[in-house]
Every structure is written in structure tokens, then in C-alpha cells.
Amino acid sequence: MERPQNSVVRTPIDSIVAQRRSKNKSYRQSYRSCLGAASRLGHTPGWTARRLNTSRRTKSHNITEKVNPEDLALLVKTEWQLSYVTPLYQFRHTQLRSYSRQLSAFITAEKQQGLAVEVEGAQTSFRVSFSVVQGLGETDDDAETVLVQIHSKPVFAGKDEAQKLVWSGWLTCINGNPEYLHSLPKDFTCLPLFGSRGAENLTSLVKSWFQQTFDCCFGPLEINQTCLQWLAALWTNCHIESSIQHLKMIWTLPVEPPLQITYTVNPQDAWELWNSVRTPSLESREEEETARSIDIEEVTRFMQGLMSHFYRHFRLDLSAGRLSQVSSALGSAKFSGRVKMSNSRYVLTTLSLLTECALLKMPI
């Protein structure tokens, strides 16, 4: 039974057809479920039980060839506060210049409540620049990373003093779950991981501008226990290439008063422990050894080894507590969602892990 298809624009003449059609559509949509068909009040991109990957590849990326070192330098060696972001609606990488103008006008207007600001006008006290960090994405599905920087002149600065960088932040997606990314309509750009650095009030202004402009939502992204364990293992795994110097972990134990334990491991000891828990591959050729992927079982064994060592010495079972911070010479990560990447070689590994965490937080 074919129904007329030409009633997209509703005119009174074919209103009956249109009505039927619409009901028809609604019928389908009503019988939708978030598990199956497209829905009326929302289509749900493949609702699967998303979870962290249980295995990841560790090949050290030749990132410096792909990405402009200047851009890369902006990402490393500073601590970022992480958030997750729902997909951006109608975000265009080609419109960055216009976004810069809009955001700077927005910030200026918000800063001086009750004064209107011309968007095209040049003389705002905040200069915002949007830029693309080319080449950071791992797959074709990953949207290009966007870097936002805000420059401003200090209030008591001299006339000829240059504007200083007061805030920076980025939105990224590295190795995003292809199934999820494909399920989104093309109006949406998925850049689920947001890192920011700078004054809190600027962060919230930037967030609210994004919210209003791209109809997205920002929520805090904490780095959970599993993720921190992953980072500890991934860093230790790199020790041969670049020394981790130390592996420091902070555990919080639920006792009264709360007990915080800082557990620092000698890098060589950590490396040996790590090597001992690695499942030996059948053909252990040297170059393949480093490129081999890591399984979650290995990570768990590594952490158990560390904890049982601690128990042997102090009779304290760390598994009762919560791992709240991990740091080494390669970077640091805190449960509260603050992360620092100190070595540019491992940026991608870290960011893909964090992208996964952010995607886990997506409401649909």
C-alpha cells in the first residue's frame, strides 16, 4: 500500500493526506522504543551497554609528524579540568572565525551586564580565537580537535602591554566509538571531551555560550578508578622508552578520620612488576613486544601486585579504598577530573582513554 509521498509542505488542499501521513508516521514513532526503531520524541543512537574497552593498543605514535608541534605544546605540560560534552548541533569547523567574534562579544556582554555589545565590533576587551588542531584525530570518524584561547589585557596593564592568554580549552574526540559516532545524524558533531584551564568564571561563560549556540550540555567528567589504573599501567609500559621516574598513587581509605595514603613506587620496580604480569606472547619479537596491546586482566594483575606488596608491609588492604590520583613523569590524573600530560608522545593514548570515559557519560 503506497501512500502519497509529496505532502512534505502541508497545504490546506492535501491536508487530509498530510494528516494521514502524519498519523501514520506517528504510529510508527509511537511504537518505537529506544531499543529499536526511530522514535518520535527522539531517536536513540544504538543504545548499547557502552563500556570501557578491555584492551588497548600501545604503539607509540609518531604524533610529532602528524601534529604541529606548536599546537601540541599547548596541550601538554599543563593541567586540564575535564568535562564531557553532548554532541554539538550545527557546529562547523569552517565557521571558527565567526565563533571567535561571537564568543568574544558574548563574554564582553556578560562581563558588563546591561551593556549591549556589537558582535562585529572589534574593540572588545577579550580576544577569543578558535583554531583547529590538525591531525590529532586517529580515525576518519573523529572530528577535528578544536582549541579555544582567550586573551585579555590585565585591568591595571599599561597601554602598550600585550594581551595575555587568560583562558584556554579544547574539545576533542580521539578514537571515538565508531558505532556511536555513526548513529548520530550529520547535524551533530561529537567532541565529547572538553578540557579547560583558566579562571572558573570564564570557563562557565564559555560553557554557556556553547550551550546556547550548539545546544549541548556540559557535565563534570571524573576519572574513575579503572581509568586511573589504566593510566598507571600505560605509563609504566612506556618506561623503557622514556623514564617514568616514579609511579605515585594516592589512595583514599574510608575510615574515620579519612586516611590518605601516598604510595610511590621505584620506576624499575614498577617496570619489573609490570613485566611479570604481562602475558607473554608466543612470538616475542622485540618491535612487536612494544606494539602489543594491553588487556584489562594485565592491568588488574599489576594493581593487585602493587596492593599485595603494600599489604605485606603495612597490613593494609588498599582495595578497601579508592585510588584517587596517579602520577608519573609522563603525566598525572586525579579522580576529580584533572589531568596533565607531560610527554607529547603519549597524548593520544591518554586522550583516547579519556574520550572513552566521556562517551560513557553520554545520556543517550
Place this chain on the structure above:
Amino acid sequence: MSFLKSLRKYQFEAGTPVLGNDELEKNLVQVEKVAYSQGLPPEAVSIMLEFAMSLRMGTSPCVRVLKCLIPASVVPQEAVVRAVVWLSVGKMPISTQVLFIKWVLTVFDMIDAKDQLRAIYGFIFNFVTDENLCPFICHLLYLLTRKESVRVFRVRKLLELQSKLGRQSFLLHLLSLYKVFCPELVTLSIPSRMKSGFRNHISPWQSALIAVQKRNGLQGASSMSLVTNKDKTNPRKRKHCHLEFPALIPALNKEAQSEQSSSRRMVPLVELHSFAQLLENMHRIELPAQMGSLLGSSLALQYLDCVQDESALLRLNFWLGYAFHEEFLFCGDGGPSQTSEEALQFLNKLLSAQHFLQEGFSSSEVFLYKFLNVWDGSLLRPQILGLLSNIPVVPSSQIRRLLFEPLMQLFFTSSLFFKCGLMECLNNMLLKWLTWHSIYALEDDLDISLNSHTSINMTLSGFKDSVMELIHFVGRLASVGLQLEGCHCLLLSFVLDFYETVCDTFLKYGLPLIVMPPAGVFYPALFATDPVSVDRLAYIMHRYKVNLTSAKSQEKVTEQAFHISRQTFREFNHYVVVMVNCLWNSRMFHPGMGVQLGEELLLKSNVPQYGSSFDLVHHPAFMSYAVNFHQKCWPGKKDMDLNSIKHSKPWSWYLEYLFTQGYDGLKHFVQSNISWQLKADDGQVDAQRR
């Protein structure tokens, strides 16, 4: 009419002296009298306005005339346009100019058309530079502004004024309207203390105008009420800002949007204030910046019902899902606050939106599947159950994992009231599923999958499976729940509510599916101590019979009709036999009945005539009626013998008596299942079996 004629001569009297002009004085008094009593007709307004603004007789009569310009019905647009032109002649004192603009503002809604006024928007805009006129001109411009009137040079002019005058609310409000139309040109943020809109200028005409309108029976609201209607924002700082519905603001990011905005003139949703306007602009409504804002306004909700754009709905769901997750699942510090007033309001608003749309949002569905696993069953129970009852049909392959398992755990570990609430919720869920089916199945083919050109994988049989799963699930819950709660009559009542829906699936909702209640529901209802439950059971059995009969007759007529399994008929017949034997024939424990007890055990119980202990006379639910009836029937009798009611005549009287007490269910049941004639020896009859 003579009044108008006398007015017309004002048009020709130029240059006549004012002082000592008795005739003018006389005429003005006349005009004032008419104006204040019944208002001036349109033509009179035209003439007098022209007379005043042209300053034909100087300024003093001008002010006097302006003050009494109270229109009876409408103000001709031409007159206003002409008067505005007179403004620029420049002879008029500034206070009179202000008075005139105030008058225009007061009667703005009574001006018969606005197109010419809008055509001279630029002309009016020029007056904005006048320091004294500026506040009033801004207000007038605010009322006249359309998207096409917002231009870069005007924005610049206003910003220039702003830098001169500082933060003036009239400038801000005009600019904020500009922002609504062209967010790409101007941006601003209005501090809350400035949100009040244009100051309600004290207008000398207001009270007279209202009086005249009242007298003329007109309901024209004056334009003074047309200030920016920002809703009063709660100054209280909210802890959970994610539970706030976003403000309805127009989309900022327009360059990126498709060409449709350029080819068609779009109207931002914020600009619409009434349902009529909504209908008028239905085809060119521009969605707001944040879709979540649609939930906060009732007008926008009307529009949401027609939104077909998949992306727009996805945006809405992203926001909603985010709010749910942040509030109820990700809450880092110690779980959701038990007494969160915001959460309550949020959910209530959402529920009323879903109620209005008669559909749930898929993000709330996704959220519920996760939340049910961590819910304690008491936090915001009515709201959560309300959301749950809105979820659409769940495929039968998933329904167990997503719905039944968490609900079962909650059901068996929670209080009686939760059990009742859940029963009600599941009943509503079933009702909604059935209603969808009955609405849409009527117009499509029975099997939905036949003509689907979009991806839908719910076939009629799939739908039937889901409904059947749900009914069986509730049957299991109810059986065990009734046992756990000692057949509590409140719970029983909710269970019977559910079966009142179930027994009518075929006739009421056109779904070819009939499921009988399990024994764990049937017997507690039959042996309930309250007559209402027994009566409702009787009604339900009656409806089952009607449904089954009609299904069977349809099966005979149309070939394609569905097949009801023998098992269903067998179950039904069995229940009917049990009911009739128990209530009517006093053959409670006869072999082959549902309840079987050993003969010696029954004898041991020392209950005399145990077979009749649940007939309509001895049934604990009806005993009091029997006693009452006995007293009425044989008032003198000292010793009560309830068995005497069972004789043919008193039995029929007794039944009549019960029926008059409102037990319609019993009445229907008896009428449809028992053919009984009065026999001389005994009134006992057999059940009619299908």
C-alpha cells in the same frame, strides 16, 4: 452625525485666533464631553488629531485636544502616520511631542493597521536621538520592530546612544529585541534588576479609556501592558542548575543552518505569544537555540507536538537525558538529595509535558532502565512511576531484562503502598500501549510491518507478545504480592483495576488477545472479605465472557480472524463453573473444582454445610447483607436461619436486594452466566456452560 459635521469645520479653520474664540471653546467642550462619555469615532479621532498636531491654533488647544483623544473603537492608521509627520515639522514643544508619543503608545493596540507605521520605521527611528523622546520612541520602536527593521546602522546608533546615556532600560529592551531577531549583530545580557520591561508610563488616558471601553463593551487591552513579558525569574540561587529549563532564546548560530532560513522568513518562537499567532506562523517557525526550552513553555509545547525534525528531537533528548543523568545517576556527593524541591518540580513539569504530548521521551526511557536498578523505590515515587507508565512498548525480547527484573526486586522488597503504586503504574502503561494500538491499528493494516517504508520492527505479533509478557508479569507479581500482603484489599483493588483493563483488550482496544487472570488473583478476589472485590471480579468475568463471545463470533464470520486458544476458553469456563458453584450452587468443594480438600479434613474442621460456606448468603463479604435481608424479610423471627433465604422466592428477592445495593457486576454476571427460572422445589440452577 451632527457632531461629526461640526467637527469637520476644524479642518478648514486655519489661523483663527484662540483667545476669546467662544465658538472654539464651545466646540472643545462638546468634544470633551463626547470623548469622555463614549469615546470618539475613528473619523473624529482623525480630524482632531490633525487639528492638534498641525498646531493650527497654537499649542494650548493642541494639548487639550490630545488629552481628550479617547477613541471609541479604532484609531485610523493614516491619522497616526500624518501626525508623526507633523512631529518633524519641529514647531511643537518637546513636552507636547512626548505627550503625543505617549498617546500613540496608549492606543497602539487600537490602531487599525500597522503596515504604514512599519514602513516609516526609519523615520520614527530618527527621533531616537532626541534625549527627551528617546525612552518613548524606543518603546514605540519595540512595538513596531520586525526582523527586517534590524539593521547594522541602527544597532550602531543605539550602541552609540548607550555609550552616551549609560545602561538605560529602554535602550536595553529595544536592543534585546534586536538580539532576538539578529543575534549575529548584537549581544547583551540583561541583569535581573533591569528585567522589568518598559516602565509603565503613567498615561493620562488610561482610566478614561478603560471606562469608555467598558461602557462600549470592548475588550481591547491597551498597549501599555505590552511590556516585555519576561517571567519572574527566581532570584534564589539554584544548586542544581541542570534542572532548570533553558530560556527560550532564538538560535544564535544561524549562518551554519541550511538555506531554508534565507529562502523563507522565519519567526523565532520567542516572538509568539498566543496560540493564534502560533497557528498563523506554523510554517515558518524557527526553533530556539536550546530545544530543552520548549518544555518550559506551554505554547512551545503545542509546537513540539508538530516538530518532525529528527535532529531537533534528538537535541531535546540530549538535554533531557543529561539533566536526568546528572541529577539522579551521576550525583557525586552522597546521592540525590531526598527533599530536592527542584527535582520534584522538574519531574512534575516533565510529566505534564509528556501527558500533554501523550508520549514519553526516549531519553527518559533510557534513563529509567538505568535508574530502576539503583532506585530505592521511595525517592520521588509518584513521579518516577509516572514516567515509567509513559514508556513505549518494549520488545518482548528485552522486556524481561530492562523492566521486569528490576521491578520484581523493587516490588518484593517494598511496602504495600509501593506495590499498589506499581500496580497502578503498570495498569497505566498497559492502557497507553493499548490506546496507541487502538488508534493506529484502525487506520493502518493490522500488521504494521506490511507497509513500512521506514525502519520499524514492531509487528502486530511482536506487539502482542510484549503485551502478553506484561500481563503475565503483572499476574505473577499480583499473585505473590497478594500472598505476601495477606490479600490486602487495597492491593487487591489495584490488581482488579489492572484486570478490568485486561479483560476488555479485544472489544475496547481491538487487540486480538485475551489473557485470563492467574489463580493467585482469581481466588483471593473470589474469597475476599469485602463485597466490592467480589463484585468487581464478577464484572471482570462478565466482560471476559462478552469479549470471548464476540471474538468467537468474529472468528466464524471473517476468515482471517485470530485464533484464541482452547486453553483460554477452558480456563474461562473453569473459573465460571467455580464461581457459579461457589456463589450459587453451594457446591464449594465438589470434585473437579479449583479448591479441593479431603473429605475427612473438611469434616474435622467442624464447619457445618461446608459446601455452602461461600454462597451469596454465607460468603463473608455478603453475610451482613444476608442478615440485613433476613431481618427485613422476617422481622418477627427470633432465630435467624440464613438458609431460609435460599428458598426459591426469598432467593430471588435477595438477589434483587443485592442488585439494588449497587452490585452491578454481580448482576451482569448472573444475567450472562446463569439461566434461572423459579422452580417450585428449589431455586438452584446450573451454570450455563459455553
